[in-house]
Amino acid sequence: MLNEFKDFIARGNVMDMAVGIIIGAAFTAIVTSLVGDLINPIIALFTGGIDFSGWFYVMGDGEFASVEAAQEAGASVFAIGNFIMAIINFLIIAFVVFMLVKMVNRIKSMADKDEDVAPEIDTGPTEKDLLMEIRDALVKQAG
The missing domain is CATH 1.20.5 (Single alpha-helices involved in coiled-coils or other helix-helix interfaces)
Structure with a gap:
């Protein structure tokens, strides 16, 4: 194991x-x-x-100055503002990550483009070309 x-x-x-x-x-x-x-x-x-985190509703009796005070007192709190702030933060973070991924993809595509445009190196005649030249030279000599 x-x-x-x-x-x-x-x-x-x-x-x-x-x-x-x-x-x-x-x-x-x-x-x-x-x-x-x-x-x-x-x-x-x-x-x-505007700070949405101050928007809350206490389920039951009692009035509290903040969500934290209500939660510390043990009251059931419907924290609408915290939820709205979480959604806003999520959307902002998602947009930032989207922009970051878009930038990384653009950099990758530019790097790939540079690799595709690499100049071809002239290696000279191929083996087949050389054999054909030798054949032609032998045919000339014999003829």
């Missing part, structure tokens, strides 16, 4: 998956920072600083 596990871990696709997960986690931090620190402030500038 230990040998089977070793064989499973040693496969290339498992290692590729592990590298992808690690890079994905690091990329998540970058995208989260991009959305939270750069894009959301720009959106807040255009929307007048």
